[in-house]
Amino acid sequence: MSVVSEIALSKKSAAAEPIPLLVKLSILFTLLLIFCTIFAQWIMPYPVTGTDLLNRFAPPVLFGGNWAHPFGTDNLGRDMLSLVLRAVQVSFVIAFIGTIGGAIAGTILGLIAAWSGGIIDDIIGIFVDFQATMPFLVLALALLAVLPNANMTLFIIIMCIYGWERYTRLARSVALAAKESTFVQALAVTGTPSWRIYSLHILPNAMGVLLVNMSLNFPATILAETSLNFLGIGIQPPDTSLGVLMGIGRNHIYNAPWLALIPGLIILLATLSVSIIGDWLRDKIDQN
Incomplete structure (x- = not known):
C-alpha cells in the first residue's frame, strides 16, 4: 500500500470516528442555551419586572417549592425562571458579539501587520x-469609570x-507563513x-x-462579562444577566x-460545554 493511500485511509477513519458522548451532551446543552437566547421573550412565564413581595424567596421545586415558580423567586418576589431566561439571553448576546x-x-490587524511589515507591524505589535x-478587568474598570452614560x-x-490580541497573533503568524x-x-x-491574495487565499x-x-x-468572554456584572459595573437593573443574578x-x-x-x-455548564466543543474541533482539525 502506498503512502498516499495510507494517509487517505487514516483521514477517512478519523472522519468516520463517532462523536464522543460528552461532546454530544455539550452540543445539546449549547443548542438549548442558544434556543433560550433566541426565544427567551416568548417562553418566559412571567415578566422580569413583575414583583410579588408577598412571595419573596419562594424555593424552587428541588428545594420543596411548587411548579408555579420552578426556579423559585428572588428577594423581590420575581420569578427566577424568567430572570434566568433573560439573563442567559443578555449574557450570551454580549459574549457572542464580543467574541465576534x-x-x-x-x-484584520494581524493581516495588516503581516501585509505591511516595518513600522506598522511594530506599532500593532506594541498594542498587542x-x-x-x-489585565482586562482593570482596563474595563478604567473605561467604565471614565466614559459617561454606560x-x-x-x-x-x-x-x-x-482577547483581540490572540487573533492578531494567530492571523499574523498564519499570514507570514503563507x-x-x-x-x-x-x-x-x-x-x-x-x-x-489575503482575502481570498490566505484568510x-x-x-x-x-x-x-x-x-x-x-467561555472566557462569558466569564469576563459575568465578572464585571457580578461587581455591579455592567448591566444595571431592571435588566439582568447571569453575573447580575x-x-x-x-x-x-x-x-x-x-x-x-x-x-x-x-x-459553569455553558463555559464547560463550549470548551469541550472547542477542544474536540481542535483535535479534528489537527487530525486532518
Whole structure:
C-alpha cells in the first residue's frame, strides 16, 4: 500500500470516528442555551419586572417549592425562571458579539501587520503586547469609570476588546507563513493585488484555526462579562444577566442559596460545554 493511500485511509477513519458522548451532551446543552437566547421573550412565564413581595424567596421545586415558580423567586418576589431566561439571553448576546467583534478586529490587524511589515507591524505589535500585559478587568474598570452614560452598547464594545490580541497573533503568524508558500508568491508575481491574495487565499486557510480559537475564547468572554456584572459595573437593573443574578444571590447565600446556585451552575455548564466543543474541533482539525 502506498503512502498516499495510507494517509487517505487514516483521514477517512478519523472522519468516520463517532462523536464522543460528552461532546454530544455539550452540543445539546449549547443548542438549548442558544434556543433560550433566541426565544427567551416568548417562553418566559412571567415578566422580569413583575414583583410579588408577598412571595419573596419562594424555593424552587428541588428545594420543596411548587411548579408555579420552578426556579423559585428572588428577594423581590420575581420569578427566577424568567430572570434566568433573560439573563442567559443578555449574557450570551454580549459574549457572542464580543467574541465576534474581537475576532474580526484582531484578524484584520494581524493581516495588516503581516501585509505591511516595518513600522506598522511594530506599532500593532506594541498594542498587542500592551493588551496582553494589561489585565482586562482593570482596563474595563478604567473605561467604565471614565466614559459617561454606560449602557449595553458601550459594554458590548468593551467586551470586544477582550482577547483581540490572540487573533492578531494567530492571523499574523498564519499570514507570514503563507507568504512564503510557492502558491502565494506565484500569485504576487502574476500581479494579483495584495488585498485579493489575503482575502481570498490566505484568510480562508486561517479560518479553521481562528474558529477553534473563537470557540475556546467564548467561555472566557462569558466569564469576563459575568465578572464585571457580578461587581455591579455592567448591566444595571431592571435588566439582568447571569453575573447580575449571582451578585444579588451572594447577599442571600444562606437563606436562599438558589439565587446564586442556579446562575452559577448555568455559567459553569455553558463555559464547560463550549470548551469541550472547542477542544474536540481542535483535535479534528489537527487530525486532518
